[in-house]
Amino acid sequence: xxxxxxxxxxxxxxxxxxxxxxxxxxxxxxxxxxxxxxxxxxxxxxxxxxxxxxxxxxxxxxxxxxxxxxxxxxxxxxxxxxxxxxxxxxxxxxxxxxxxxxxxxxxxxxxxxxxxxxxxxxxxxxxxxxxxxxxxxxxxxxxxxxx
Amino acid sequence: xxxxxxxxxxxxxxxxxxxxxxxxxxxxxxxxxxxxxxxxxxxxxxxxxxxxxxxxxxxxxxxxxxxxxxxxxxxxxxxxxxxxxxxxxxxxxxxxxxxxxxxxxxxxxxxxxxxxxxxxxxxxxxxxxxxxxxxxxxxxxxxxxxxxxxxxxxxxxxxxxxxxxxxxxxxxxxxxxxxxxxxxxxxxxxxxxxxxxxxxxxxxxxxxxxxxxxxxxxxxxxxxxxxxxxxxxxxxxxxxxxxxxxxxxxxxxxxxxxxxxxxxxxxxxxxxxxxxxxxxxxxxxxxxxxxxxxxxxxxxxxxxxxxxxxxxxxxxxxxxxxxxxxxxxxxxxxxxxxxxxxxxxxxxxxxxxxxxxxxxxxxxxxxxxxxxxxxxxxxxxxxxxxxxxxxxxxxxxxxxxxxxxxxxxxxxxxxxxxxxxxxxxxxxx
Numbered sequence: 001x002x003x004x005x006x007x008x009x010x011x012x013x014x015x016x017x018x019x020x021x022x023x024x025x026x027x028x029x030x031x032x033x034x035x036x037x038x039x040x041x042x043x044x045x046x047x048x049x050x051x052x053x054x055x056x057x058x059x060x061x062x063x064x065x066x067x068x069x070x071x072x073x074x075x076x077x078x079x080x081x082x083x084x085x086x087x088x089x090x091x092x093x094x095x096x097x098x099x100x101x102x103x104x105x106x107x108x109x110x111x112x113x114x115x116x117x118x119x120x121x122x123x124x125x126x127x128x129x130x131x132x133x134x135x136x137x138x139x140x141x142x143x144x145x146x147x
Numbered sequence: 148x149x150x151x152x153x154x155x156x157x158x159x160x161x162x163x164x165x166x167x168x169x170x171x172x173x174x175x176x177x178x179x180x181x182x183x184x185x186x187x188x189x190x191x192x193x194x195x196x197x198x199x200x201x202x203x204x205x206x207x208x209x210x211x212x213x214x215x216x217x218x219x220x221x222x223x224x225x226x227x228x229x230x231x232x233x234x235x236x237x238x239x240x241x242x243x244x245x246x247x248x249x250x251x252x253x254x255x256x257x258x259x260x261x262x263x264x265x266x267x268x269x270x271x272x273x274x275x276x277x278x279x280x281x282x283x284x285x286x287x288x289x290x291x292x293x294x295x296x297x298x299x300x301x302x303x304x305x306x307x308x309x310x311x312x313x314x315x316x317x318x319x320x321x322x323x324x325x326x327x328x329x330x331x332x333x334x335x336x337x338x339x340x341x342x343x344x345x346x347x348x349x350x351x352x353x354x355x356x357x358x359x360x361x362x363x364x365x366x367x368x369x370x371x372x373x374x375x376x377x378x379x380x381x382x383x384x385x386x387x388x389x390x391x392x393x394x395x396x397x398x399x400x401x402x403x404x405x406x407x408x409x410x411x412x413x414x415x416x417x418x419x420x421x422x423x424x425x426x427x428x429x430x431x432x433x434x435x436x437x438x439x440x441x442x443x444x445x446x447x448x449x450x451x452x453x454x455x456x457x458x459x460x461x462x463x464x465x466x467x468x469x470x471x472x473x474x475x476x477x478x479x480x481x482x483x484x485x486x487x488x489x490x491x492x493x494x495x496x497x498x499x500x501x502x503x504x505x506x507x508x509x510x511x512x513x514x515x516x517x518x519x520x521x522x523x524x525x526x527x528x529x530x531x532x533x534x535x536x537x538x539x540x541x542x543x544x545x546x547x548x549x550x551x552x553x554x555x556x557x558x559x560x561x562x563x564x565x566x567x568x569x570x571x572x573x574x575x576x
Contacts (some may be wrong), residue, residue, distance in 0.1 A: 038373030
């Protein structure tokens with residue numbers, strides 16, 4: 001099973017403060033540990049929400065709101081995708097993570113299990129839906145390869 | 148936290164720590180069997196303590212310190228016994244201070260070497276393939292005996308016996324705890340990769356009704372494969388195997404239809420292929436290729452799988468490249484089965500006549516006498532050439548040879564279409 005390990009934002013991360021040298025080194029060691037154990041599938045850090053935007057859908061209307069966003073603690077600052085045997089193992093890996101906001105600061109990691117196609121009833125998630133979804137990912141991948 | 152929850156948490160931590168713990172202990176006591184027992188003792192201690200005290204800050208160091216204390220006791224006891232024979236065991240102090248690994252130590256050199264030694268000893272050629280598999284999952288995959296038994300559909304005592312005997316064999320053969328050097332390394336690495344791929348295939352052939360532990364073997368093998376990538380980063384075949392497994396696993400969800408029936412590769416709904424695993428597989432293949440030299444058998448098979456993965460629709464498959472890769476594979480590991488696959492690729496790339504020529508060349512191969520895919524492929528090619536009567540006979544022969552009822556129905560239906568004198572909608576190889 002897969003879990004997404006989500007790093008919650010903090011005032012510091014939202015301010016765009018660069019992480020300390022120590023934190024970068026600790027994170028590198030942690031990432032290596034994940035790779036060496038064969039559990040890391042993917043992961044990235046995110047820039048502050050001031051560099052992002054929201055697209056809101058309501059009553060048939062679409063509205064775009066530029067960042068930054070106020071509710072800092074609900075924002076996402078980064079993520080890992082890991083493949084593990086159980087939720088307990090995902091928790092055990094998360095506990096080994098250095099405090100993502102640096103020693104002494106308040107950091108939160110949220111663990112969420114990744115849904116697999118089998119988790120949706122077929123009438124909700126049809127092969128056609130899946131095809132469209134894949135196409136979108138394919139496009140995203142091409143864009144990532146040729147920025 | 149309830150008690151069972153707490154125990155599950157302890158087991159999860161142990162699973163993460165077990166390989167490094169056992170590897171480190173094995174270096175100290177020079178006996179994998181004893182190292183594993185010491186690690187188990189440490190697990191038992193953790194199960195007693197942690198639910199009350201909480202998981203320690205550095206669980207790896209805690210487990211190591213606990214196991215080392217037992218090791219020292221064990222050595223003292225041994226020395227008492229052996230004193231009469233004046234055969235002094237290693238001095239307990241030789242184990243050194245119980246220096247724990249750094250809190251979040253990556254695979255630094257000594258740990259890496261310990262793990263590598265453990266990989267090579269678990270897959271040592273003095274052991275049977277079954278023993279190697281069980282020991283590898285136990286020591287490196289962190290699986291319990293019960294989990295291994297469930298995954299391989301075996302009674303638990305059988306697996307337990309297998310592991311005990313394997314450890315005894317290693318001790319009796321006085322297999323050194325070391326990384327093989329020079330020319331030996333390649334051969335020994337081959338044995339390791341074989342075990343990992345065997346685990347993967349065991350999981351891949353699991354069917355719908357099976358215990359979930361079986362398909363989970365694919366994930367265990369993937370994890371071991373990725374671990375090896377980190378441990379032996381300069382061996383192209385290690386990346387080749389990882390690539391092959393990632394790419395094959397990427398199709399797992401598309402391999403069966405709604406009622407559990409198998410779906411052939413070319414008929415699979417490609418939207419259900421896992422994009423992340425494909426990406427990882429292609430990246431691993433690239434690493435194998437970048438290391439240079441001719442591709443080995445795993446990398447070649449991965450390259451073939453990559454051709455399918457890159458094709459957004461079955462019709463877009465680069466068959467000439469697949470045929471060329473099968474040429475290379477047939478040269479490296481010649482076998483009638485590879486030859487049959489090559490024939491299919493050649494037929495797809497250059498037409499049914501070219502493929503049929505290759506199939507006919509292996510038609511009398513004794514090892515294929517009971518292999519239903521031979522007449523099945525031959526029938527398909529004949530049908531495409533408009534030789535319907537011959538095609539019908541071959542497909543019926545194939546139907547009589549398969550043990551899978553659903554496949555038999557499919558083959559008979561194809562034969563019936565041929566009997567009516569038309570090729571029908573050939574389902575491809």
